[in-house]
Amino acid sequence: MSLSCARCGHHIPVRGLETAEARAQLGGAARESRVRAIQWLVANHGYDITDGKVIMNHITGEAMSGERQCYKCGSTDIEDGVPCPQCRSLVLDW
Ligand SMILES: [Zn+2]
Numbered sequence: 001m002s003l004s005c006a007r008c009g010h011h012i013p014v015r016g017l018e019t020a021e022a023r024a025q026l027g028g029a030a031r032e033s034r035v036r037a038i039q040w041l042v043a044n045h046g047y048d049i050t051d052g053k054v055i056m057n058h059i060t061g062e063a064m065s066g067e068r069q070c071y072k073c074g075s076t077d078i079e080d081g082v083p084c085p086q087c088r089s090l091v092l093d094w
């Protein structure tokens, strides 16, 4: 599977992150250290560093419960993995 962001035009291959568990693990790692989270993707799932960085750029700064907000424009009512209706950024709330 893959995700794409209409705002920045990135197309992101997703490998090894199909489950909610793996996504939560990556989200937690990303909020602690983006560099380490990228290394984890490279070592465990064969990502290249560029794709890893792109994923990091789309993960929300905090895991959100209830109301989800776009990290880019602040719009609310965002769905996970779906582009923001305002600015078209892909929002990964992992
Ligand atoms: Zn983007």
Ligand SMILES: [Zn+2]
Pocket (backbone or CB within 6 Å): 070, 071, 072, 073, 074, 075, 084, 085, 086, 087, 088, 089
């Ligand atoms: Zn937005």
